[in-house]
Amino acid sequence: MRTTIPATSLRLFVGEAEIVEGRPVYEALVLAAREPGLAGATVVRGALGYGHTSRLHTGKILRLSDDLPVIVEPVDTPEAIERFLDAVEPMLDRCVVTTTPVQRLQRDAPAPQRER
Numbered sequence: 648m649r650t651t652i653p654a655t656s657l658r659l660f661v662g663e664a665e666i667v668e669g670r671p672v673y674e675a676l677v678l679a680a681r682e683p684g685l686a687g688a689t690v691v692r693g694a695l696g697y698g699h700t701s702r703l704h705t706g707k708i709l710r711l712s713d714d715l716p717v718i719v720e721p722v723d724t725p726e727a728i729e730r731f732l733d734a735v736e737p738m739l740d741r742c743v744v745t746t747t748p749v750q751r752l753q754r755d756a757p758a759p760q761r762e763r
Contacts (some may be wrong), residue, residue, distance in 0.1 A: 654686070654751035655728040657721050660743040662698060666716035672741050673717045679735050680721040685728075685750065688721035723752060749751055 665672040673690050680688040696716030697703050721731060729744065733737070 650753050650755075651658075651750040652753050654722055654749050656747045656749045657726045657728050657731070657747045658747070659719040659739075660696070660745075661717050661719065661741055662699060662714045663692065663717045664673045665741045667738055667741070671717075671718050672738055675738060676719045676735060680719075680731060683727070683730065683734075684732060685721050685723040687723075688719060691718045692716075693718065704732065722749065750755065 661672045668673050677688045693716035
């Protein structure tokens with residue numbers, strides 16, 4: 648059986664080449680989401696986009712880019728997302744951030760154990 652619970656879908660748009668503490672920002676964000684046990688986070692690589700600099704980033708063959716747009720999308724309760732945003736505040740100046748209220752399906756069965 649499953650139920651729905653109110654949740655927030657957070658989207659953090661960042662350039663693939665952005666680095667913080669020696670690792671890509673998108674990776675640091677996912678690890679920061681996993682640490683407190685957020686319900687989930689996914690990284691999606693874009694084919695074309697631009698951010699605060701308005702510089703176009705593309706994956707076209709003739710315009711090779713190592714800085715494609717990336718979206719990091721954690722999902723959890725609104726309160727957990729707020730705590731996550733507080734924790735990653737120093738990285739947010741590198742991102743465009745949006746939030747969307749969603750309904751998350753909650754399974755009654757226990758979630759599988761994470762690999763470490």
